[in-house]
Amino acid sequence: MRLPDMPLHDPFVVADGKTRTYYLYTSNDSSVSGVDGTGTMVYRSHDLRDWKRPVVVFLAAEQSGIWATDGGWAPEVHAWGDKYYLFTTLHDQDKPLPVPPPNQWGVPFQLPNHMRGTITAVSDSLLGPFTVVDPSRPTPPAHLMTLDGTLYVDPSGQPWMVYAHEWLQTVDGTMEAIRLAPDLSRTIGDPVFLFKGSDASWISEQIPGGVPHQLPPYVTDGPQLYRTPDGSLLMLWSTYEKNLITEDGTVGGGYVQTYAVSPSGDLTGPWLQRRPLVRDDSGHGMLFRTFEGRLMMILHRPFDNARGKLYEMQLLDHALRVLRQRTDLDGDR
Template structure:
């Protein structure tokens, strides 16, 4: 299964796992940028994917449809995916040596995991339009208020950041200004892998996903690069809420692996899915353990992906 940025939703009603990833027309049979979904009863045998969302024609989202996520919220399903348009350049800041252009996460809604999903606002993304962002994820805080957590691109920031912005109750609009959570260089292992001669200098933030442990600790899975190799890592909020402050824990998986997310099987087992390698990526599954303080890998599930050499 060729895929980047996998996101799995277990549907308890049908006891079916939905795996969402970017649409590949040759596999789904549907032309266009968007999202497709594989379905499985056992996480091993998967149906051919079907497209559940196609980005409508608009000048903003001519490229991308990366990192789709689907979240159930107030009786409906909301899809978040990142689009961009490299033909429209932002005015360059004097200290940013890279070309920047519109990129951000859009939201679409459906009554069913099978779609079709319809875009809420066809004019642009949820984060500020002047920001170059990606990989937006939904987080519901302790007051039951929705937030969009996203990565602010290293291309625009040099030192990429994780940020959050509050959403309206129907998830169609943002409220107030974004808040800063942490920056990529806060991770000591990442900072130590870069030198002034590193070109391009990549303090990358990718793929946030929030998880509350059984003891109430708030974690964030996210990805970056160590010595130019993709890494799946972990952060933890010291306060237990989204505002942090956030501390960086040791990476979970190296070896060109990343953009992971956690889900629970129908048997109650905590699992993580990510992709490896970064180019020509495939999905990889791990059995996980919630220690209450963090999450740890139990074992790589090579019985589900047929990989003979576990890597973590």
């Protein structure tokens, strides 16, 4: 298989040096995996061009006592100790959360809120099967509507989960972080605020004035942390240029891949927002290095019926830019 033929939302790549294999994780799609159900599947390749048909590594319905079986968004797999840990976001629309009243923050209708959050599952293998660590609740605080949790390990060795706090609950979506226990089994302490979606000042350039329902919310999606050689910390994240909101909570208006920089290298910032790297309804990207040492970014485009797109990147100090799209790999001419 090749990327134009591969359904692929919220892609995440693990470059396994032991086998010189790229593992590309995404939400389960039964049309290619042949397995029904909410979960995670993985494609494999030795060259980023030709991929094996995906295998399913996690199914929510197979987890005894799990709190939710919908979603399966934004799967990531991280090596930690001698295990591999899967983070993926589940939700349950039948478990409502308190909602802000209509007309708060200028939104003229009540936003739908329900339990949503990233779970943690563990395996001995990159190919799973992954078993959820705590089936009773999401990893971030359950009263918060969150998604897209990612692992970050600070210079002291402390693991964190960084996640997006949904605009559905905050209107101005935020990025937050919470400490994890050494075995990633539970959280420690309270969430730490990192930044809010409206901090990206370029968003206001795109929002038309005087048009009902086309003002905030501000969406925060898809965090991924990357340490630069100069000691700074980058965070890739995604949002919308024109936040078009409907009463069912749908947002549209142009998904974009952007990033922020913490020049101090501290997770708590301060975070400086940079302009988008890729537009054209593209986003939820992550950085990885090829076995030859090239810095690459993979993201999905378009938002609906998404496919994976690959970009060769350049990092100068803590400035990130696109060198070229790898159309020889992703087929997007």
